[in-house]
Each structure stands twice: as structure tokens, then as C-alpha cells.
Amino acid sequence: MTLSYDPPSVLDASVNPSKESLKSSPLYLPGTECLLRSQAPLDRLTSYRVGGPAEWYVAPRRIEELQASFEWANFEELPITLLGAGSNLLVSDNGLPGLVICTRHLRQTHFDLETGLVSAGAGEPIARLAWQAAERGWQGLEWAVGIPGTVGGAVVMNAGAHTSCTADILANTQVFSPDGKIEILTPEKLKFAYRTSILQGGNRLVTQATFQLQPGADPAFVMAATSKHLEQRRTSQPYNLPSCGSVFRNPNPHKAAWLIEQTGLKGYQIGGAQVSQRHANFILNCGGAKASDIFQLIRYIQQQVEHRWSLSLEPEVKILGDFQPV
């Protein structure tokens, strides 16, 4: 299943709405059914539940709409931010300038019984895909069940858990470039490493990913393994309050959680943001936290760990927008 399109052009000024006209009356991108929203709240689109609005926001359903979104942003000379499920993002309280393109509606899934390949749109929740595979008795995605991100986000972040990761099972991914080019990239091209890929920080958008799984197992067995992974996470990680999962990358050979715990920071709080008591590499929004609280807590943890261990912790969470230096 490969998404394809015949690129429409929205660069004609007679049909291309200016951002000024869109501010007063919501409009669709020309030639599409894609609503362009101004000042769209992002707090409800991120797992931290914090952050100000996107200056502009679209959630395309088809490649044509994606193309139109990129063209409109280019025409208006707007910066672009790509958004999946927002489960690894800290967005500034002041929001984000330019156009936020969200993949949440790019969601088709296809299981090929002959080959064991499963293709999924970028916006498909990776945990949902893991359950769908388990129900069919397909092995390979059990580890992904507790990750609240999308397929696209998993590829970009090389998301992983329980000693497995996206790179282990990815067959290829379809990527859309701002100039309209569509490429199929293999794992070698993506330069996967621990929680990273070549796609991070760029404007190329993953539209679809294809994973190599192993069909033919007893569905009850795969379901049980998947449930066990979820259960393990629920007992070791805090899922009851908003977070982004692990805030810092593990500085090999150390575990960030252990370093933070040994620094005595469990439970430390700034505003509504608190270092989790259960898992010290999680910062929780305990209610009413601002993005700036979380940001200050991140910096405080970094300073304290650096002071105590002479080690610098690098955030795994993507910090977007402007923050006051601490």
C-alpha cells in the first residue's frame, strides 16, 4: 500500500487564501477539504497537556492535503512544525509560530498475510497497531503496546521498549518532503540509533511505515505477551498523570532515572511539575503545570545531576517554541 498523489498547486494567488483573510473567517485550503485553523490550542494535543496555541494548524487526511499544507506554508513563508500524538513534546506556553501539521488523520492499516508485512499510516497509534497484530497472532510489536505515540512518531524517534525498538522491525517508510517529493526509505537510510533517526529536526514527514512481523502464532499467546508488557509498564511507570514518558536519554552506561533518584530529586516540584516518585525520569503535570514549570524542572535536574555526577543529561523530549533561559 503506497500513498501516491498528483500534486495540485495552491501557489496561484487568486485561489490561495492569505493568512490575513483566514484569521477572520475559517477557510479550507484551496482544492481540499482541509480546514486551516488559526490560534489552535496545542495543550489538548500533547500528552503533557501544556503549551500555547499554534499560529496555524492543519490535520490533512490525504497526500493532496498534505501537499497543499506544505505549499501554503511555503507561500506564506511560515515555519513548519510536524506533530504526531504529541507524546514526546514540550510546547512553549507562548505557542508555536507558523504552521503545525498534524498526522492524526493519516490512518490506513493493511496486514499482508502472504509476506507478514503490515503497513500503517503515520497517524495510526502504535499501541493500537500492536493490539491489532496480537489479535491476529502476528509477533513483533508486543513491546510497543505502552507507547502512546503514532507510527510516524515511532519511526522518527526510533521508539522502543523492553529491549526492542522500531528499527528492529521497520521494513521501509514513506517520507514526504516539503518540495513535494515522495521517497521510500529503508532503515539503512534512516541512520537509526538509540531514540533517534535522520528524520529528527527536519521537515520531511513520515506518511506511512511498513513493518516486518511474523504471522502464524497463536493469537492468545501474542495477546498474553502484549498484555504482560503493558502490565509491567503500569507497575513501574506513572500512567495516571500527564507526562511525556522518559524526559532524558540514558547516558550510556548509566540510567537517567537512577542518576536523578540518587541525586535526591524524586518528588521535587516546581509549580505544577513534579519529578515522579515512581520513576525519576518522568516529570508529571500534577495539575495546572505550565510548560515553563516543566522546562525549569528539566534545567534544575540537569544542573543538579551535573553538579553531583559530572554528567550531562540530554533531553529526549523535544522542546518547541520559546522558553526563558534558566
Ligand SMILES: Cc1cc2nc3c(=O)[nH]c(=O)nc-3n(C[C@H](O)[C@H](O)[C@H](O)COP(=O)(O)OP(=O)(O)OC[C@H]3O[C@@H](n4cnc5c(N)ncnc54)[C@H](O)[C@@H]3O)c2cc1C
Ligand atoms: C506515558 C508515556 C510513556 C512513553 N513510553 C515510551 C517508551 O517506552 N519508549 C519510547 O521510545 N518512547 C516513549 N514515550 C515517548 C513517545 O511516546 C515516543 O517518543 C513516541 O514515539 C512519540 O510519537 P508521537 O507521535 O507522539 O510524536 P510527537 O511527540 O508528536 O513528535 C515527536 C517528534 O517526532 C516528530 N514527528 C512526529 N510525527 C512525525 C511524522 N509523521 N513525520 C516526521 N516527524 C514527525 C515531531 O516533529 C517531533 O520532533 C512515552 C511517552 C509517554 C507519554
